[in-house]
Amino acid sequence: METIAIEMKNVHKAFGERKILKGMNLKVKKGETMVILGPSGTGKSVSLKHLTGLLDPDMGECLIFGESISFAADKTKERLRSKLGVLFQSGALINWLTVYENVALPLREHKIADGEELDHIVMEKLRWLDLVPAKDTMPSNISGGMKKRVGLARALTSQPEIVMYDEPTSGLDPVMSNVINDLVVRMQKELGLTSIVVTHDMNSAYRIADRISFLYEGQVLFCGTSLEIQNSTNPVIQQFIHGKTEGPMVLDHSELKQVKSN
């Protein structure tokens, strides 16, 4: 029987009167790369925040290897989070630490390793992601692509079983996007990691996904392989994957309305 690494069960979330998730269900198998696609404002990043325990749902729950991270006690959250690595959209590097120190941060803070052992682990990750020449550089002096790789190296230091990527290729040139895409594929093959990737980038999705979930209006509208999504007859999916401006998709103007009302 296949092990389910990540599960979202009927997750609802609203911010004020704005409902973001309206009963989201998702299952990701161990070792699988699941890409979450969808237009802006449909709750892709909010889903990731629920899966990492940064947000608790109004209804439903999120499970990591069968254990709920929603509303979990601090100790349980800490234990479940030790199985997770997250690559944030901007890399989320600590600005006053060098690349090396950023990667070493979880090991130092949790007192997992020190001295030569710490150096060995950090250098291994830096070598793996081709970051050794930049190890003494400050985050403000490196490119966007490099920041993401450093964020990835940091996410990998605690040897997670699941890695979550929030828009890993956004703001990157096509070559750097493919470098990141190849890394995601390589990590799955070499380390056997389960991955969830939130993206808008169709090329990236086709390249890395085992399965794709299409999120629309707070629910999973479609879940299947790259080929299945391309062959889908759903007009919303067809409009999105081909980037057409005309179609049935309801564009999200709620943020604009909010700005106007302020």
Place this chain on the structure above:
Amino acid sequence: MKKYFEKTIGPTLDAIGFTVLLLFRAFAQSHQVFFKRREIMEQMFIAGVGSLFVVSIVSIFTGMIMGLNTGLGLRDFGAEGQIGLLLTITLTREMSPFMTSLILAASVGSAMAAEIGTMKVSEEIDALEVMSIDPVRYLVMPRIFGFSVMVPILCIYSSTLGILGGAIVGHFQLGIDIMSYMQDVYYRISSIPGLKDLYVGVLKGYVFGLIIATVSCSQGLRTTGGAIGVGQTTRQAVVTSFLMVIFFGYVITAIFYK
């Protein structure tokens, strides 16, 4: 009425609760002080050495202004020689902790709020939480501990410079004998009421330091909404710190000088 509560009183109570809880959570991390000694020292350096120049200039000139004004007023009664005594009381008990805290709230406190606020909006705080690194232990505790230790030291430094400023004005503009001025200062500081002024001043510095650092970190951690949010956070941190320093300054004075 309900809408008013939701928009003003509710968020204010929420902010107060969050800030008080943050202070308790920082103290609950006291056992990490040795492990975090480097970060605490860095914060002491930022608060202390970083603001030394401004504190020095403001303190000397405050001492000079107060010395001149008081001296000219007392000259009518032939008592301008008493400015050493008066300046020592005023500066150690009230003015130095007050001035130093306001300077630090505006310079270091605002930077602290902006720094943590920027980290919040750029997902760095989220990243820490996902790595199970408690932001209170990693960011807040070193700032509160480092800052609150440094403020009383700066208060004593500021009092010393203010008294020296008074001596310069007293000697060159009011014609007071510098030895007699210093004897008055020494007499006051070595007396029981003078020592009380000193420790009340130090206590005020410590309390103000706690307030400024906690308020700034709290505002930073509650930042939302990008660059505008960071700006609002910074302004709010400085304004709240000012008001709290004035309020608690009065409370401490009222407790110790009934």
